[in-house]
Amino acid sequence: MASITEVARLAGVSIATVSRVVSAADYAVRPATRERVLQAARTLDYVPNALARGLLKSHVPVVGVIVHDITDPYFAEVVRGVEDAASPGGYLVITCSSERNPERENAYVRLLRSMRAAAVIFAGSGLDDPALNKELPKHIKAMRAYGAAIVHLSPHALGEPEISVDNAGGIAAMVAALVGLGHRRIAFLAGPTSLYVARDRLVGYRRGLADAGIAFEERLVVTTTFNHEGRRARRRHAAGRSARPSPRSAARMICSRSARSSTWTSSGSRSRARSRSLASTTSGWRR
Numbered sequence: 001m002a003s004i005t006e007v008a009r010l011a012g013v014s015i016a017t018v019s020r021v022v023s024a025a026d027y028a029v030r031p032a033t034r035e036r037v038l039q040a041a042r043t044l045d046y047v048p049n050a051l052a053r054g055l056l057k058s059h060v061p062v063v064g065v066i067v068h069d070i071t072d073p074y075f076a077e078v079v080r081g082v083e084d085a086a087s088p089g090g091y092l093v094i095t096c097s098s099e100r101n102p103e104r105e106n107a108y109v110r111l112l113r114s115m116r117a118a119a120v121i122f123a124g125s126g127l128d129d130p131a132l133n134k135e136l137p138k139h140i141k142a143m144r145a146y147g148a149a150i151v152h153l154s155p156h157a158l159g160e161p162e163i164s165v166d167n168a169g170g171i172a173a174m175v176a177a178l179v180g181l182g183h184r185r186i187a188f189l190a191g192p193t194s195l196y197v198a199r200d201r202l203v204g205y206r207r208g209l210a211d212a213g214i215a216f217e218e219r220l221v222v223t224t225t226f227n228h229e230g231r232r233a234r235r236r237h238a239a240g241r242s243a244r245p246s247p248r249s250a251a252r253m254i255c256s257r258s259a260r261s262s263t264w265t266s267s268g269s270r271s272r273a274r275s276r277s278l279a280s281t282t283s284g285w286r287r
Contacts, residue, residue: 002044011040022048058146061091064112066105068124070097078123078153091118098124100192102132109139119149125197126156133157155196167197168204175208187220 008015013033020027021037040046063086067075083093098105105127112120120143137158140150152161178186188205191198202221209216
């Protein structure tokens with residue numbers, strides 16, 4: 001593998017000049033010299049060492065995106081948006097699937113910190129786990145200290161997200177829309193209570209009912225997971241009820257572009273409403 005010294009020797013310039021050219025640093029280099037350096041780099045198939053550059057710049061060009069489930073279409077779309085924004089700037093995007101496991105999430109953050117990643121994006125909701133929420137602030141504080149950008153897309157233990165949608169307001173609006181269609185018994189498919197975002201959406205559901213003058217019924221709230229097994233459990237729950245609610249409001253679906261929120265009528269027919277909302281990402285990472 002060619003070294004920066006070999007490139008400098010072939011181009012007939014100093015190592016510092018090669019470094020300025022290949023790193024796109026804001027230094028004045030004559031066009032003829034720049035082209036000579038680039039030609040030498042191409043001839044030797046020279047690739048700059050990102051880790052070595054990271055030591056000089058305090059971070060490496062890596063953006064870590066921590067998702068809950070890599071197979072979830074919502075998270076896939078978020079990662080796609082991050083890649084669209086990061087790639088033109090020369091950043092590598094690494095997707096970390098925590099499976100909503102606190103220990104796994106903490107291990108990913110610790111690893112990204114040890115790599116001195118330029119940015120970390122928490123795409124999923126924060127987890128209400130005492131051990132995790134004791135460790136995460138330490139890692140986040142250390143990463144911000146060396147200049148990393150930390151972005152949350154959902155509520156978390158440290159507070160409100162930097163980029164998000166109004167989860168409670170969205171669910172309340174959904175309930176209002178269903179009430180406007182004449183529905184009164186509206187079931188809510190809630191997510192795990194350990195997720196801060198699931199709690200926000202439950203608040204929105206209750207607010208929507210209260211605004212419509214409908215009494216909250218605990219039995220109409222179905223708590224399941226946000227994965228395929230959770231969807232199967234919800235279907236089993238629906239099939240096992242003799243008196244079904246008129247529609248169902250899916251707790252997580254309000255937040256995904258590609259999500260489908262399914263409603264059931266008393267006759268068992270099913271209609272689908274599609275919601276489109278967040279596909280936000282950052283366009284400029286801290287350097």
